[in-house]
Amino acid sequence: MSGQLEHELELHVPASEAWELFGTLGIGKLVGEEMPELFQKVEIVEGDGGVGTILKLTFTPGIPGPASYNEKFTKIDNEKRIKEVEVVEGGYLDFGFTLFRVRFEVIEKGEDSSIIKSTIEYEAKEEANASLVSIDPLANIVQVAKNYLGRNKAAKDAK
Known part of the structure; x- marks a missing residue:
């Protein structure tokens, strides 16, 4: 069994x-700081933000789904602005998934947009519960990033 969920959000930057x-460790640091309702902590296990970097995400107790997992940066394409990370330990793999990949793609819309x-993307054994997969946490992360980028832009514009 396999599946894919997508979400798009316009950013005004x-x-x-x-x-x-x-495309960097910035998004992990941001969610670790600004989303205590979802993440208890985000730690760098290995690497400097390039391909091969491994992060450990520990979720706030009481959140449905896995308690924690390690994800590895498997693709960073600076030209096409695509970053992919895969769960490599724990989390969804413990629930019968054989692949759990998240991709961020930044698409240029205009000069300031x-x-x-x-x-x-996921693949799972037949007995796995695919209803555990939700785009909502990812959509929330992107919204936090949009708010953060908007605040930074406003601060720059004010100078």
Whole structure:
């Protein structure tokens, strides 16, 4: 069994600014700081933000789904502005999934506008409960990023 979920959100910043956040460790640091309702902590296990970097995401107790998991940056394409991460330990793998991948794609829309397309791809054994997969947490992360980027832009514009 396999599936895919997608979400898109327009950001009112240039694609290059959005990519500075999503293409680096910045998004992990941001959600670790600004989303205590979802993440208890986000830790760098290995790496410097490039391909091969591993993060450990520990969720706030009481959140449905896995308590924690490790994800690995498997693709970072600075030209196309695509970043992919896969769960490599724990989390969805413990629930019968054989693949759980998240992709962020920053699409240039205009000079001061871009779209962040978030995709979850998964493969699971037949006995796995696919209803555990939801795009909502990813949509919330992107909304927090949009708010953060908007605040930064407003602060720059005010100077």
